[in-house]
Amino acid sequence: xxxxxxxxxxxxxxxxxxxxxxxxxxxxxxxxxxxxxxxxxxxxxxxxxxxxxxxxxxxxxxxxxxxxxxxxxxxxxxxxxxxxxxxxxxxxxxxxxxxxxxxxxxxxxxxxxxxxxxxxxxxxxxxxxxxxxxxxxxxxxxxxxxxxxxxxxxxxxxxxxxxxxxxxxxxxxxxxxxxxxxxxxxxxxxxxxxxxxxxxxxxxxxxxxxxxxxxxxxxxxxxxxxxxxxxxxxxxxxxxxxxxxxxxxxxxxxxxxxxxxxxxxxxxxxxxxxxxxxxxxxxxxxxxxxxxxxxxxxxxxxxxxxxxxxxxxxxxxxxxxxxxxxxxxxxxxxxxxxxxxxxxxxxxxxxxxxxxxxxxxxxxxxxxxxxxxxxxxxxxxxxxxxxxxxxxxxxxxxxxxxxxxxxxxxxxxxxxxxx
Amino acid sequence: xxxxxxxxxxxxxxxxxxxxxxxxxxxxxxxxxxxxxxxxxxxxxxxxxxxxxxxxxxxxxxxxxxxxxxxxxxxxxxxxxxxxxxxxxxxxxxxxxxxxxxxxxxxxxxxxxxxxxxxxxxxxxxxxxxxxxxxxxxxxxxxxxxxxxxxxxxxxxxxxxxxxxxxxxxxxxxxxxxxxxxxxxxxxxxxxxxxxxxxxxxxxxxxxxxxxxxxxxxxxxxxxxxxxxxxxxxxxxxxxxxxxxxxxxxxxxxxxxxxxxxxxxxxxxxxxxxxxxxxxxxxxxxxxxxxxxxxxxxxxxxxxxxxxxxxxxxxxxxxxxxxxxxxxxxxxxxxxxxxxxxxxxxxxxxxxxxxxxxxxxxxxxxxxxxxxxxxxxxxxxxxxxxxxxxxxxxxxxxxxxxxxxxxxxxxxxxxxxxx
Numbered sequence: 001x002x003x004x005x006x007x008x009x010x011x012x013x014x015x016x017x018x019x020x021x022x023x024x025x026x027x028x029x030x031x032x033x034x035x036x037x038x039x040x041x042x043x044x045x046x047x048x049x050x051x052x053x054x055x056x057x058x059x060x061x062x063x064x065x066x067x068x069x070x071x072x073x074x075x076x077x078x079x080x081x082x083x084x085x086x087x088x089x090x091x092x093x094x095x096x097x098x099x100x101x102x103x104x105x106x107x108x109x110x111x112x113x114x115x116x117x118x119x120x121x122x123x124x125x126x127x128x129x130x131x132x133x134x135x136x137x138x139x140x141x142x143x144x145x146x147x148x149x150x151x152x153x154x155x156x157x158x159x160x161x162x163x164x165x166x167x168x169x170x171x172x173x174x175x176x177x178x179x180x181x182x183x184x185x186x187x188x189x190x191x192x193x194x195x196x197x198x199x200x201x202x203x204x205x206x207x208x209x210x211x212x213x214x215x216x217x218x219x220x221x222x223x224x225x226x227x228x229x230x231x232x233x234x235x236x237x238x239x240x241x242x243x244x245x246x247x248x249x250x251x252x253x254x255x256x257x258x259x260x261x262x263x264x265x266x267x268x269x270x271x272x273x274x275x276x277x278x279x280x281x282x283x284x285x286x287x288x289x290x291x292x293x294x295x296x297x298x299x300x301x302x303x304x305x306x307x308x309x310x311x312x313x314x315x316x317x318x319x320x321x322x323x324x325x326x327x328x329x330x331x332x333x334x335x336x337x338x339x340x341x342x343x344x345x346x347x348x349x350x351x352x353x354x355x356x357x358x359x360x361x362x363x364x365x366x367x368x369x370x371x372x373x374x375x376x377x378x379x380x381x382x383x384x385x386x387x388x389x390x391x392x393x394x395x396x397x398x399x400x401x402x403x404x405x406x407x408x409x410x411x412x413x414x415x416x417x418x419x
Numbered sequence: 420x421x422x423x424x425x426x427x428x429x430x431x432x433x434x435x436x437x438x439x440x441x442x443x444x445x446x447x448x449x450x451x452x453x454x455x456x457x458x459x460x461x462x463x464x465x466x467x468x469x470x471x472x473x474x475x476x477x478x479x480x481x482x483x484x485x486x487x488x489x490x491x492x493x494x495x496x497x498x499x500x501x502x503x504x505x506x507x508x509x510x511x512x513x514x515x516x517x518x519x520x521x522x523x524x525x526x527x528x529x530x531x532x533x534x535x536x537x538x539x540x541x542x543x544x545x546x547x548x549x550x551x552x553x554x555x556x557x558x559x560x561x562x563x564x565x566x567x568x569x570x571x572x573x574x575x576x577x578x579x580x581x582x583x584x585x586x587x588x589x590x591x592x593x594x595x596x597x598x599x600x601x602x603x604x605x606x607x608x609x610x611x612x613x614x615x616x617x618x619x620x621x622x623x624x625x626x627x628x629x630x631x632x633x634x635x636x637x638x639x640x641x642x643x644x645x646x647x648x649x650x651x652x653x654x655x656x657x658x659x660x661x662x663x664x665x666x667x668x669x670x671x672x673x674x675x676x677x678x679x680x681x682x683x684x685x686x687x688x689x690x691x692x693x694x695x696x697x698x699x700x701x702x703x704x705x706x707x708x709x710x711x712x713x714x715x716x717x718x719x720x721x722x723x724x725x726x727x728x729x730x731x732x733x734x735x736x737x738x739x740x741x742x743x744x745x746x747x748x749x750x751x752x753x754x755x756x757x758x759x760x761x762x763x764x765x766x767x768x769x770x771x772x773x774x775x776x777x778x779x780x781x782x783x784x785x786x787x788x789x790x791x792x793x794x795x796x797x798x799x800x801x802x803x804x805x806x807x808x809x810x811x812x813x814x815x816x817x818x819x820x821x822x823x824x825x826x827x828x829x830x831x832x833x834x835x836x837x838x
Contacts (some may be wrong), residue, residue: 243834250836370832413789415670
């Protein structure tokens with residue numbers, strides 16, 4: 001325990017020192033490092049797969065569930081994904097040093113803002129080893145130092161990827177300590193990481209609800225976090241029903257296990273009889289379990305009864321809850337009560353109702369006539385994302401490079417003093 | 420104790436409910452409320468002064484120090500200041516609903532960001548009752564609900580100002596619970612306020628170091644905070660010495676007790692003999708106590724010896740520490756080691772050194788050829804400020820209306836689904 005404390009302190013101090021160098025690193029050096037890391041991973045893929053096999057074997061021996069083993073396993077395809085991800089990050093514009101809004105004030109000074117790194121970013125994740133490359137790349141490009149703490153079941157894979165990252169940094173003349181992968185599986189390391197105020201500026205937990213809740217409640221450092229995604233689509237009575245059916249189908253069935261999938265469908269009572277039978281036919285054909293309120297079940301008898309708990313639930317599965325509402329106000333009230341402030345969409349052709357929905361729904365993404373599945377850093381054009389934030393402070397919604405930066409004020413004078 | 424918990428929970432629930440209405444309030448209604456509050460304070464000034472007299476008498480009876488009594492006392496002048504402050508906030512542009520960066524993506528959706536309130540803001544302050552009007556005004560204009568907890572010694576004054584605020588809100592058709600002034604002097608109320616995650620979105624402590632440290636360490640809600648202001652001016656060997664002397668004089672002596680006053684002067688060794696005697700003459704004439712390193716004391720024998728502790732100290736007084744440095748690198752290293760990431764300024768005519776200073780100093784305001792005293796919301800054109808943040812997350816530097824808001828993504832589609 002004392003050893004872990006000492007070890008993490010050293011990691012923290014090294015990260016802080018590296019962060020100062022990374023903040024000054026040229027765009028060129030950072031891009032070279034990213035490309036070098038990509039190459040090292042590509043050339044080292046056989047070794048990565050061999051190291052990964054150790055983790056996979058141990059995981060199976062320890063009885064880890066199949067889904068976790070699947071997330072843990074590196075294949076030629078996931079390795080290609082890592083390589084391409086790093087190359088894409090290299091191609092993104094460098095946010096650091098960007099100057100905005102310089103304007104003269106009556107005093108004669110010129111004031112604006114310069115974008116700067118946050119400093120040291122601690123990332124805590126679970127079994128997926130590709131997060132190691134991905135998170136390292138985003139932190140590096142945004143001029144930060146990173147401390148990565150992956151799942152203990154992926155320790156060999158993560159250390160092998162870390163070796164590629166270090167090689168890439170070294171070849172670009174950047175400090176290897178800019179990206180450190182915690183090399184102990186002791187859980188106390190997480191406790192240290194999330195409380196080392198002097199060495200870590202922000203924590204990004206990536207993983208399931210339990211991990212995020214533990215990290216948020218114990219951290220003494222700001223956390224960029226993503227909690228639940230209880231997303232809604234509201235089909236208004238002035239919706240184009242063709243669009244409505246396509247969007248409601250896509251929002252639920254494009255992928256089930258993702259945070260931006262719809263979990264509850266709200267349908268205006270005036271169009272429920274026109275929409276629900278056709279739409280539910282599609283869901284049932286795709287094997288989606290439907291749970292409805294009384295009004296929906298009258299229209300589609302195959303539905304189960306939705307309970308109060310259903311409205312709160314992020315299924316992350318082929319299950320959908322459905323409710324018929326009287327009007328936009330009832331839809332807004334439902335979303336305010338049961339939503340998770342993640343992503344909600346209205347389908348309507350009515351301008352005033354679209355504007356009200358945009359303004360009044362307090363979620364990180366609010367949409368009109370589009371599938372909730374678009375709430376994503378790549379779809380929004382951020383180029384990459386470190387996660388989706390459901391917080392309001394600092395970063396909200398998909399978090400790309402910019403979310404890993406801050407802005408300082410800069411003042412250009414010519415000798416001004418305050419009078 | 421149980422009563423305080425129940426009371427604060429009720430305050431929190433009312434604030435949350437009011438925040439939903441405030442987020443939708445029109446610019447017109449918010450401005451009317453601000454003007455009405457200003458009028459109510461103006462017309463009620465006799466009553467405010469009478470209520471304030473009760474607090475002042477009690478404070479004197481309790482042996483409160485003279486400086487605190489001074490901060491507590493309301494005069495015609497401070498009341499005029501409150502009234503004008505509110506009128507100024509009414510004239511600022513409404514940040515809420517502002518839409519930025521809408522652009523089309525290859526999928527056909529249009530993505531951008533809409534500025535929204537944070538929700539409920541808890542403000543904890545000390546003896547100055549004018550903060551009540553000021554903070555209420557900023558929260559109101561930015562569409563938030565506020566819970567204000569002033570010093571117990573100002574309870575009568577704060578409740579009297581609160582009555583004016585409520586009258587103004589009521590007359591504008593906005594909920595009175597949009598601004599609640601905690602009516603108990605029990606310190607447990609602060610403990611509740613900073614941990615009521617469900618009802619409060621951000622905490623802004625305004626006051627001395629102890630208050631801020633207590634609030635930051637115990638809060639379970641994000642805190643926008645200002646710690647120390649150990650500000651530096653570095654006079655480079657390529658400085659225009661006329662500008663250098665004016666700036667170094669102004670940065671220290673314009674006002675002593677403010678966070679953006681210079682506390683340490685760094686002078687390049689090549690110009691120390693030219694600058695320090697003349698500059699220190701000015702300081703000594705104004706009664707500033709000087710504490711220097713060996714090299715500076717050789718040039719100005721009246722200086723006391725600066726200890727290691729001096730370099731860390733925010734004097735907030737007519738005291739200045741002075742150090743002679745070999746070059747820009749040594750100045751940067753000093754600022755990185757001893758600075759508080761608040762405000763630092765370089766005086767130089769050299770372009771490359773100015774650019775390096777701007778980029779490399781990791782402070783909330785970094786200046787070239789200007790007095791550190793400009794680090795201020797009014798001087799930067801924010802119109803008003805709720806404080807200066809020395810954090811990097813969310814808001815950095817002077818925090819105006821924008822710092823009390825967040826941005827959500829909005830997506831305008833025409834039926835797009837994700838493929």
